[in-house]
Amino acid sequence: MTIDIRVLELLASKVCHDLVSPVGAIRNGLELIEEMQDEEEDGAPAGGFFGEAVKLIDHSSAQADRRLRVFRLAYGLAGRDQKGFGDARAAATGWLDGGRTTLDWPDRVPSDMIAYRRGVVKTMLNLVLLADEALTHGGTVTVTGEGSEESGRLTVTAAGRPGALRPDSAKALAGDATTEELTPRTVHAHLTGRFAEDDGFRLTVTPSGPDKLVFTADW
Template sequence: MKIDLAVLELTCSRLCHDLISPIGAVNNGLELLEDEQDPELVAEARALAARSARRASILLQAYRCALGNAGNQASFGFGEAIKLARDYLEGGRVTLSGVPAMSPSDLPGGWSKLLLVGVILLSETLPRGGDLALSVTGEGEAARFTITAEGSQIVFADDVKMLLSGDSGAAPLDARNVLAYLTGLVATRLKLKIEASQHGVGRLDFRIL
């Protein structure tokens, strides 16, 4: 197994960047509880610590499956991927819609991981908020999905699009775009391809072929 140290470092930078805010907020809430006597402020501090701890837990669970080996296990299915995706988006300005009532069956290991990391990646293309509409077709090895991001503004940089090929040489890697590269690697391992196309300023189609 070939391990690219730079990719590991950039992925760790991404994880730390996302986790430092909620963990810092937990610490701030606990510090306020140590000396504060006002009942209302105590209640606010407890609520802050609780919300932030939940957010940190959600991020860890989502990244454990989206970026870690847990997402490759056969036990990690469509339903769990959707739950983690919705938890990840909770409290933000991006929603997930179009989820089928019936989960596709006999999905290959790693397929649901690709779906989860795709949702995380596409949510970042909607800085002003919007909707991610999911469409799933087929079963088993033939299962495919499309995520359509729609909002008032789509931010989809050229380097992110190029790195979806899973080729680290397609563009310079950094902590901002490493998730796109990892998404491409997951698709490549599943022998799938990613097609991403933007339509105007407010729509982006992300297809797994």
Template sequence: MSTDFEPRAVELLVSRICHDLVSPVGAINNGVELIDEMGPGAGQEALTLIADSAEAAARRLRLFRFAFGAAGGHDGLDPAQARLTVEGWFRGGRVRVDWQADLPAPPPRGLLKLLLIAALLADEALPAGGTVRIVGEGAGLSLLCSGRNAGLREETRAALAGEIAPADLSARSILGYAALRFGHLHAIRIVATTENTDDIRISLVPAEV
């Protein structure tokens, strides 16, 4: 399979990124509007809203930059940064991260980038909240996602398995497709398995394993 991204896939991926940034950026704008309306009397509440939302936007941008940008290349991302980035994405939300991975040094090329994309899949797989336990498995990693009704959408699973053509991609399937393509680029298999109704495992398996 080619590792090129078709224009349709690029459009959907950019739309997904923008969608995930709308909430914190919008909250910043709301805080600024509150200050404009109330002046100095807006108080600490507006300033706290702006500060918290700006931090959330920065954490999301950091993950997107490493997961989908050149900054996440083999020399641009180390295990400590990857851990901080993953934990930052989930901070303050309904999903808790339990990091138990002892990453190989150096990790296989592309593994950390794929870890960040897998973290987005794990977040999507836990709509009601839960826990993501990240463990090492040989030269690879697994994300063990536990929570009520845990599971990936059928569209995501199909895209991850290479069963959706680029022309048929949607906002619901683009993340699985991106994971598949970046996996091919770095020779890392991404396997999602359902262990029961409340548990799903997302494994990253380098080709040499």
């Protein structure tokens, strides 16, 4: 099965671009409502059904905003053009915020010099999402990397139970699943593998005991 990677990235970029504005407008409107409510009630927080509705909308719009940031980098052209890991780290942090999985991705890790490698930021972020998928009961995703633009390795470790990819996701990641076999659950793994191949990365997934899974990308 072949995919025109550029067409896919352009489509993802367009979808994210078209959705960012309305989601941002919702958040701006909520801020205005909260300011008006504070003025009307002398600084007292909004109460009753109105206050609960505002909180619910705020939570949902913030979640939508975080997801769009991830999709823009993971699937769109923006991820391929990144020259540093800061945006991807922030996006991954937002993705995992409030969930059962924590992210261990220190600042300046990997070195931003590695980010000059074409597609490395996109690959890293997609591997973090796969690692989170493997931790169905929560755990810790750890990010490391070493090397240079010319040669190096990214490592993403999923620690926690069960610490394993579903067999259908592993098959999709390897590129062995047909179009008919792909599902909404496995399409991310499939795209992760195809993006990595297109940018010249060799992906491996290695179990390390019963509660750890190690993803590596070499170039």
